Amino acid sequence: MARPALWLSLLTVGLFVIALTLGPAQIGPFESLGALIVDDSSPLTMVMREIRLPRAILAVLVGASLGLSGAAMQGYLRNPLAEPGLIGVSGAAALGAVLAIQTGVAATVTLGLPLMALAGALIGVLLILALAGPRGSSLTLILAGIAISALSGALTSLVLNLSPNPFAASEIMFWMMGSLADRSMTHVWIALPFVLVGGGVLLSLGRGLDALTLGEDAASAMGIRLTRLRLVLVLGTACVIGATTAVAGAIGFVGLVVPHILRPLVGARPSRLLWASALGGAVMVLAADIAVRLILPERDLKLGVVTALVGAPLFLHLIYKTRSQLG
Amino acid sequence: MxxxxxxxxxxxxxxxxxxxxxxxxxxxxxxxxxxxxxxxxxxxxxxxxxxxxxxxxxxxxxxxxxxxxxxxxxxxxxxxxxxxxxxxxxxxxxxxxxxxxxxxxxxxxxxxxxxxxxxxxxxxxxxxxxxxxxxxxxxxxxxxxxxxxxxxxxAALRAEVDERPTAALYYANGYTSGDKTLSGEILAAAGFENIAGTLGFPSFGRIPLEVLALAQPDALVTSRPYPGASRSEAILDHPVVEALREGRADASFSDKDWVCGTPYVLRAIESLRPLRNALTKEP
Missing domain, CATH: 3.40.50.1980 (Nitrogenase molybdenum iron protein domain)
Structure with missing residues (x-):
């Protein structure tokens, strides 16, 4: 546990600092970090504190949420294909967020935006669990995921197309692929409380998920209340995915790639994997967000494009491996 | 469509x-x-x-x-x-x-x-x-x-000016217009110096918010938000943009008079006058 956690923490901090020093305005790294720490009331401090800092913080929050919820769902369903983006939870959260914005709830109700996204994510998770069943076979999981993703994607497009605002329709891409460009501290404050609560809840599942690797009966015998475990998982996932999707859009594959890579390093123990995946997710999203700024700085390349390019081949590989189970 | x-x-x-x-x-x-x-x-x-x-x-x-x-x-x-x-x-x-x-x-x-x-x-x-x-x-x-x-x-509107305050046009999604555009010419005719030109945007382009913040234009002309909400326009309410508006001449909008190449562009030029005069303290 100690060694991977240490490395992942160092990597997260390193990438966080690099993310802070990268941007279209050409500023030296020391100058920019100095302006971040010391407020000299110059525009530079403004740029650092209001543009780059929230972006880097959100990358950490979003990544940790995706990695953690992916690891938790995979632990519960004992299926490496469960991932919030792939099985439609992120898509359902995006629908909730879009509804909140287009109906004006986001502007009039405090925390209306994250709460509606949370509600969307909640419906998504409940549908998945209801359709896939407690032992979530790969086939039903993937089919249910496709159905929920398609439905929420279509409804999101419909709502955006019906908007009186001509820009709304062009934002379908943002909600499907996600981006951290030009987010502000306001967005950090919107997401942070939900991520902290949801993240804490999910991390508390470690012992239960460890027991579950021995099978449901064994877990019950060890005193794990499965219905409670399931409820906590659903609420925790909805919390973190709802809040992060509301501010950054639906970013796929992070929850698939990160636990897959880290699983061997932590001895396949779900409780350790939860911590490691939270850190690993932060690393992956920070790296992806650095990549979009280096590859096409002027084009606002969507984060989900990069994560999908990394994640989709792995997804294919996993399907290939589990194909005997798929039948 | x-x-x-x-x-x-x-x-x-x-x-x-x-x-x-x-x-x-x-x-x-x-x-x-x-x-x-x-x-x-x-x-x-x-x-x-x-x-x-x-x-x-x-x-x-x-x-x-x-x-x-x-x-x-x-x-x-x-x-x-x-x-x-x-x-x-x-x-x-x-x-x-x-x-x-x-x-x-x-x-x-x-x-x-x-x-x-x-x-x-x-x-x-x-x-x-x-x-x-x-x-x-x-x-x-x-x-x-x-x-x-x-x-x-x-000709009457295009008065010769000695002092040209800087201004930036800033629209949804962070787009700006440079000198070689109708909006850019409206701005120039009203006696402003468009910072997009010096920043390397001769025509249309997306100007990163960071770059805009560091350029510190004297005036910011933004587009008027449409009804309903959009993420594209949310950038116009970003704290950095609000700070740019703050303490500067009134937030001005580029709107219907700016859109088309019709005589209404003259009204757009005219509407910028008070803003420029306030910035340069000219009558």
Missing amino acids: LRACAGPFVIAATVAVALPAMSQDMPERPERVVSVNLCTDQLAMMLAAEGQLISVSDVALDPQVSAMTEEAQKYRINYALAEDIYLMQPDLVIAGSYSAQATLDMLERLGIPVARFAPAYSLAEVRDRMAQMGDLLGQQEAADAMIADFDARL
Whole structure:
């Protein structure tokens, strides 16, 4: 546990600092970090504190949420294909967020935006669990995921197309692929409380998920209340995915790639994997967000494009491996 | 689609006017003209004789982008769809060069002449477009009078200035317009120095928020938000943009008068006057 956690923490901090020093305005790294720490009331401090800092913080929050919820769902369903983006939870959260914005709830109700996204994510998770069943076979999981993703994607497009605002329709891409460009501290404050609560809840599942690797009966015998475990998982996932999707859009594959890579390093123990995946997710999203700024700085390349390019081949590989189970 | 056209790409797409690409034989003096583009709608309404123009596009009714919503109500409204337009049996259809190509091709196949107007990217081109609309409608005299009036008013507005405060145009999604655009020329004519030029944006482009914040323009001219909400426009409320507005001359909007190459651009230039005077303390 100690060694991977240490490395992942160092990597997260390193990438966080690099993310802070990268941007279209050409500023030296020391100058920019100095302006971040010391407020000299110059525009530079403004740029650092209001543009780059929230972006880097959100990358950490979003990544940790995706990695953690992916690891938790995979632990519960004992299926490496469960991932919030792939099985439609992120898509359902995006629908909730879009509804909140287009109906004006986001502007009039405090925390209306994250709460509606949370509600969307909640419906998504409940549908998945209801359709896939407690032992979530790969086939039903993937089919249910496709159905929920398609439905929420279509409804999101419909709502955006019906908007009186001509820009709304062009934002379908943002909600499907996600981006951290030009987010502000306001967005950090919107997401942070939900991520902290949801993240804490999910991390508390470690012992239960460890027991579950021995099978449901064994877990019950060890005193794990499965219905409670399931409820906590659903609420925790909805919390973190709802809040992060509301501010950054639906970013796929992070929850698939990160636990897959880290699983061997932590001895396949779900409780350790939860911590490691939270850190690993932060690393992956920070790296992806650095990549979009280096590859096409002027084009606002969507984060989900990069994560999908990394994640989709792995997804294919996993399907290939589990194909005997798929039948 | 029309609405979308008038929105995000308002500057690029609907500042339409232009070298009409003659597809088929144009009638000398058309009697039943249909316009399907916001900018040609307005020019046609200004120049057409009584009864000559029979229909304008629905966008002409949108107060967000149309400077002539009241006049537009007197006309039959079209939605730039071939079926709808063909049934009006026009002898000329006037479109923007960015109008839906499939619709225009269909009309041409059905034997209706279509004139395509390209956007006006400068004040000089606004003049040209008025002349071209006059030629197209057989209303050369009215067009000449309109151009003479435009020239006189523009000359009066374009006072020589010693001091040019800096300004930036900032639209949804972080887009800006440089000097080689109609909006850029409006800004220059009103006595501002457009920072987009010095930052490397001669025409249209996305200016990163960081770059804008560091450039610290004296004035910021933003687009007026549409009803409903969008993430694209949320950037106009970003704390950094708000800080740029703060303590500076009143937030000004580029709106319907800026959209098209029509004499209304003069009103846009005029509306910037008080802002410039406040910044330079000139009378």
